[in-house]
Amino acid sequence: xxxxxxxxxxxxxxxxxxxxxxxxxxxxxxxxxxxxxxxxxxxxxxxxxxxxxxxxxxxxxxxxxxxxxxxxxxxxxxxxxxxxxxxxxxxxxxxxxxxxxxxxxxxxxxxxxxxxxxxxxxxxxxxxxxxxxxxxxxxxxxxxxxxxxxxxxxxxxxxxxxxxxxxxxxxxxxxxxxxxxxxxxxxxxxxxxxxxxxxxxxxxxxxxxxxxxxxxxxxxxxxxxxxxxxxxxxxxxxxxxxxxxxxxxxxxxxxxxxxxxxxxxxxxxxxxxxxxxxxxxxxxxxxxxxxxxxxxxxxxxxxxxxxxxxxxxxxxxxxxxxxxxxxxxxxxxxxxxxxxxxxxxxxxxxxxxxxxxxxxxxx
Amino acid sequence: xxxxxxxxxxxxxxxxxxxxxxxxxxxxxxxxxxxxxxxxxxxxxxxxxxxxxxxxxxxxxxxxxxxxxxxxxxxxxxxxxxxxxxxxxxxxxxxxxxxxxxxxxxxxxxxxxxxxxxxxxxxxxxxxxxxxxxxxxxxxxxxxxxxxxxxxxxxxxxxxxxxxxxxxxxxxxxxxxxxxxxxxxxxxxxxxxxxxxxxxxxx
Ligand SMILES: Nc1ncnc2c1ncn2[C@@H]1O[C@H](COP(=O)(O)OP(=O)(O)OP(=O)(O)O)[C@@H](O)[C@H]1O
Ligand SMILES: [Mg+2]
Numbered sequence: 001x002x003x004x005x006x007x008x009x010x011x012x013x014x015x016x017x018x019x020x021x022x023x024x025x026x027x028x029x030x031x032x033x034x035x036x037x038x039x040x041x042x043x044x045x046x047x048x049x050x051x052x053x054x055x056x057x058x059x060x061x062x063x064x065x066x067x068x069x070x071x072x073x074x075x076x077x078x079x080x081x082x083x084x085x086x087x088x089x090x091x092x093x094x095x096x097x098x099x100x101x102x103x104x105x106x107x108x109x110x111x112x113x114x115x116x117x118x119x120x121x122x123x124x125x126x127x128x129x130x131x132x133x134x135x136x137x138x139x140x141x142x143x144x145x146x147x148x149x150x151x152x153x154x155x156x157x158x159x160x161x162x163x164x165x166x167x168x169x170x171x172x173x174x175x176x177x178x179x180x181x182x183x184x185x186x187x188x189x190x191x192x193x194x195x196x197x198x199x200x201x202x203x204x205x206x207x208x209x210x211x212x213x214x215x216x217x218x219x220x221x222x223x224x225x226x227x228x229x230x231x232x233x234x235x236x237x238x239x240x241x242x243x244x245x246x247x248x249x250x251x252x253x254x255x256x257x258x259x260x261x262x263x264x265x266x267x268x269x270x271x272x273x274x275x276x277x278x279x280x281x282x283x284x285x286x287x288x289x290x291x292x293x294x295x296x297x298x299x300x301x302x303x304x305x306x307x308x309x310x311x312x313x314x315x316x317x318x319x320x321x322x323x324x325x326x327x328x329x330x331x332x333x334x335x336x337x338x339x340x341x342x343x344x345x346x347x348x349x350x351x352x353x354x355x356x357x358x359x360x361x362x363x
Numbered sequence: 364x365x366x367x368x369x370x371x372x373x374x375x376x377x378x379x380x381x382x383x384x385x386x387x388x389x390x391x392x393x394x395x396x397x398x399x400x401x402x403x404x405x406x407x408x409x410x411x412x413x414x415x416x417x418x419x420x421x422x423x424x425x426x427x428x429x430x431x432x433x434x435x436x437x438x439x440x441x442x443x444x445x446x447x448x449x450x451x452x453x454x455x456x457x458x459x460x461x462x463x464x465x466x467x468x469x470x471x472x473x474x475x476x477x478x479x480x481x482x483x484x485x486x487x488x489x490x491x492x493x494x495x496x497x498x499x500x501x502x503x504x505x506x507x508x509x510x511x512x513x514x515x516x517x518x519x520x521x522x523x524x525x526x527x528x529x530x531x532x533x534x535x536x537x538x539x540x541x542x543x544x545x546x547x548x549x550x551x552x553x554x555x556x557x558x559x560x561x562x563x564x565x566x
Contacts (some may be wrong), residue, residue: 008456008458009456010458010459010460011453012460012461013455013458016461017452017455019439020444020448021444024441024443024444024484026441026442026444028466045493062504258368271441273439274439274440274441276439277389277440278452278456280432280504281432281452281453281500281501281503281504282505283452283453283455285458321464354415356411356433356435356439357415357433357435
């Protein structure tokens with residue numbers, strides 16, 4: 001038994017027929033290439049845009065401080081255990097905060113005062129500023145005092161304070177008090193008023209960790225610890241992830257499959273008279289399917305190249321999670337390919353040897 | 364004997380037979396014209412002979428189920444493929460290599476006066492050339508039975524003459540050929556004529 005045949009045709013003859021049909025335009029290869037590339041790239045881009053919107057929403061949420069959880073218990077937060085939260089797996093930053101004994105009085109502008117806070121060394125990372133060795137100023141305070149990172153602020157007491165960084169504290173709904181202020185480092189071992197910590201993605205365990213920083217003595221004090229977030233206007237929980245999981249474009253691979261199957265099937269069925277004539281002249285159904293399948297493969301190679309290039313581009317231009325965007329593009333391409341071959345197979349199988357004579361056979 | 368008919372007739376409408384019952388037997392090498400006015404049932408008889416539908420009256424015997432190939436009134440080729448490609452395909456379908464199929468296909472093209480247009484695209488062929496190509500292609504498929512349904516109806520007289528001459532080229536094979544036709548030229552090429560007559564006592 002010969003093995004290099006499909007139905008009866010030789011593999012070489014099948015490939016040669018497919019190639020001649022593709023090259024001559026008999027198989028509508030260029031049109032299919034355009035349609036399938038457009039479909040794949042369009043759906044990949046649509047899904048990438050949906051992903052980008054979700055990523056940007058998450059970035060906004062975090063940038064607004066909404067992901068920073070806080071616990072407040074005046075004079076009853078253990079600074080050391082609060083700082084220690086930062087080293088727990090998954091916790092991005094943590095630190096404790098309390099108001100300083102009094103405002104800072106810059107010597108350069110007599111009469112002016114700058115509200116001051118004291119914080120554990122790790123705290124400044126929560127402000128998006130890495131100034132561990134010195135004071136950090138809010139943008140408004142730095143601008144008003146004409147100071148920049150690295151400058152020295154001389155106080156009326158004669159003391160000098162190095163400006164280790166400047167943090168942004170826009171009025172976007174975040175808790176007030178830090179918009180015009182300085183945060184000065186303090187030793188961690190001591191009592192603080194607040195502990196802040198953040199994880200991403202958000203974790204329910206963070207609250208437990210925050211509660212553990214409240215010192216037992218506070219249990220008898222008048223006010224119980226208060227849990228909140230730095231910016232509660234964005235909601236305590238980020239729902240963008242769930243919204244992203246339920247985005248309409250999550251069906252992009254399925255849509256690609258269905259649309260590709262129909263496009264290819266329509267293209268094949270449009271040749272049914274010619275293909276039926278081939279069947280009538282002895283070409284087996286399996287051989288028609290093989291020839292049409294090979295033609296589809298010819299089309300899918302440049303479609304795949306175009307789609308991978310497009311997925312790489314949209315992945316590279318994504319603000320984050322470029323790898324996930326690229327993978328989503330490959331899933332769309334997989335949908336297109338599966339649909340194309342499925343449509344080709346079903347349509348080719350539907351071609352009948354006496355199709356030209358259906359006026360008789362359908363009587 | 365390849366096909367035999369015993370009192371065969373057909374009616375689509377109850378009590379309205381298309382033609383008077385036919386009894387005849389046909390063998391390889393014969394070229395048979397089927398004539399009769401439009402609506403007489405020529406195409407219907409071809410379909411019965413091909414085994415595509417059973418007659419409503421009488422009996423048809425086709426021992427060994429001979430393989431039938433049709434040449435339709437309108438040639439259905441692939442516009443962008445060459446004449447040679449069209450004749451090669453039936454050979455390729457049997458598992459032949461392209462390089463073995465090409466000489467056979469060219470010989471057939473030659474037999475039907477098409478050697479000059481072998482490398483032309485189907486779309487560029489004249490009506491007569493396209494029809495002759497379809498006949499050559501069906502011969503390449505090596506059927507037992509060839510059925511041509513008014514192959515010259517769409518053609519002018521001169522072109523029709525080319526196709527009639529092509530029928531002469533088939534006559535030498537051991538095919539059984541039926542041609543439904545209105546054309547005297549075609550009828551003249553045939554060894555026998557089956558005349559379909561309206562049934563007696565009917566419209
Ligand atoms: N499926 C059908 N149902 C009912 N009547 C049909 C059907 N097919 C054909 N007929 C009728 O049967 C008659 C014979 O049709 P047929 O096509 O066999 O004639 P014909 O001799 O080939 O005619 P023409 O020379 O015009 O091709 C016509 O009157 C036609 O209308
Ligand atoms: Mg007819």
